[in-house]
Amino acid sequence: MQAIQELGVGEALVSFLDDNGTPGITQRVWVCAPGSQIGPIAPAERQAIQNASVLKGVYDKAIDRVSAYEVLQQRGSSAIAADNGAPQPGKPAAPGAAEQEGPDFTDILMSKAKDIFLGSTGPRGGHREGIVEKVVRQSGEKILRGILGSLLGGKK
Structure with a gap:
């Protein structure tokens, strides 16, 4: 407590963590x-600071890796394309794919209503x-x- 009151300009109290x-x-x-x-x-x-740095050359080359967002976007667009019957990138179109219709609106509505009223199972097996x-x-x-309250004499 006394050391805190005696600190001058440019001084601090520091504690480090051990192993x-x-x-x-x-x-x-x-x-x-x-x-x-x-x-x-x-x-x-x-340029002088960059040349003197120990990290010189480490971060000079830009690397554009595929992000998780981009992977999920690709999966989503592939799933949508598969649902709509559209050809997926890199895959040939299935014969008769243009003739197929998507799911009917009433089927979707009935499925959602059934899930709301009767419950549903989630993607990981959990029950809603x-x-x-x-x-x-x-x-x-x-x-x-x-x-049980009447049999066991609960609160009156």
Whole structure:
């Protein structure tokens, strides 16, 4: 507490973690002021700093890797193309693909309504409870509580 009150300009209290991740003893240290300037540096100064850097040449070449976003976009467009019967990039069109129609709107609507009322199973096997299931479960719980409460002498 006393060391905090005695800190001068350019001083700080610092503690580092050891190999096990536990903090070490707090020590008083000097902090160097940052070397900065107002405004951009000249191109010659920039080149001198880059040439003196230990990272010279490491980041000179730009690498444009395929991102996860791009992979997912490709999968999505392939899935949409497969659903619509359109030929996927790199695959020939199936014979008669232009004659096939997409799913009917009423089929989609009925499927969604069934999922809402009766529940559905998610992509990883989890069950989503539907409205009918929820009402039946809640009613059953109330009836069971009432019966057990009357038998066991619950709150009056």
